[in-house]
Amino acid sequence: MLKVLFFARVREELGCAGLDLAWGENVASLDALQAQLCRDGGRRWQHVLAQPNMIRAVNQVVASGNATLSDGDEVAFFPPVTGG
Amino acid sequence: MPALPALAVCVQSADFDVAELQRQLLAGAAQEGAVASFTGYVRGAGAAGAIHSMELEHYPGMTERSIRDILEQAARRWPLLAASVVHRVGRLAAGDQIVWVGVASAHREAAFSACEFIMDYLKHEAPFWKKEEGPQGARWVEAYCGDRERAARWDVDAEGIT
Numbered sequence: 001m002l003k004v005l006f007f008a009r010v011r012e013e014l015g016c017a018g019l020d021l022a023w024g025e026n027v028a029s030l031d032a033l034q035a036q037l038c039r040d041g042g043r044r045w046q047h048v049l050a051q052p053n054m055i056r057a058v059n060q061v062v063a064s065g066n067a068t069l070s071d072g073d074e075v076a077f078f079p080p081v082t083g084g
Numbered sequence: 085m086p087a088l089p090a091l092a093v094c095v096q097s098a099d100f101d102v103a104e105l106q107r108q109l110l111a112g113a114a115q116e117g118a119v120a121s122f123t124g125y126v127r128g129a130g131a132a133g134a135i136h137s138m139e140l141e142h143y144p145g146m147t148e149r150s151i152r153d154i155l156e157q158a159a160r161r162w163p164l165l166a167a168s169v170v171h172r173v174g175r176l177a178a179g180d181q182i183v184w185v186g187v188a189s190a191h192r193e194a195a196f197s198a199c200e201f202i203m204d205y206l207k208h209e210a211p212f213w214k215k216e217e218g219p220q221g222a223r224w225v226e227a228y229c230g231d232r233e234r235a236a237r238w239d240v241d242a243e244g245i246t
Contacts, residue, residue, distance in 0.1 A: 005143070007141060007143055007211065007213060008141050008213035008215075008224060009213070009224045053227075057143075057146060057211075060143070060145055060146035060149050060150075061146075062209075076143060076146070076211075078143065078211060078213070079213065079224070079227070080226075080227030081207075081208070081209065081210060081211050081212055081213060081227065082207075082212065082213050082214045082224075082225040082226070082227055082228075083140070083142070083171065083183070083206060083207060083210050083211075083212025083213070083214070084124055084171075084182070084183055084203060084206050084207035084210075084212070084231075
């Protein structure tokens with residue numbers, strides 16, 4: 001199982017805070033997972049997840065580029081951070 | 085081997101007492117010579133005009149982890165005795181305290197520098213998001229590219245030291 005989380009503007013635009021997805025070859029990397037979410041979610045998800053400044057994290061560490069995903073991983077999609 | 089610095093991270097919705105936080109910081113640093121601290125407040129105006137309140141969202145788990153990582157980076161760069169970050173989440177009003185960074189060291193230079201480094205990296209790396217609410221409605225705050233530049237200049241400084 002993969003745990004997928006969405007935060008802030010991304011969460012609002014998708015209308016989804018998170019979902020669980022069965023792990024498999026179709027979601028064995030970040031790019032593959034993103035493509036699968038777009039296939040499942042349709043045009044709105046394609047549009048939201050394609051935003052150029054999207055940050056992706058695997059197991060609470062920001063990923064630069066693609067990354068391999070394993071069963072049990074936690075993946076998050078979020079916009080640039082604005083704390084402090 | 086010098087004792088490891090006492091590092092503390094707290095993400096909370098409750099307000100905080102700066103004097104009490106500084107006392108706690110000193111309790112973890114027996115031979116301090118200097119404390120530098122920073123307190124951030126909710127501004128009453130943003131890019132789109134007046135703000136009466138804001139909602140601060142975060143990524144539970146990753147937030148604490150990324151701030152601790154920043155504190156550990158600071159402790160590797162400067163001889164720190166203690167460093168703490170308290171960051172609030174949830175609904176805040178204009179004028180409310182948002183964040184406190186406190187650093188104890190034997191000398192002021194390390195305390196000043198580490199405090200600024202921690203704040204610069206926190207703004208650039210810790211997963212918090214602000215949604216401002218004012219007369220015009222609610223809007224997500226956009227990341228400010230100057231924050232990225234402020235964080236990046238520490239990399240340049242590091243290259244200069246080595």
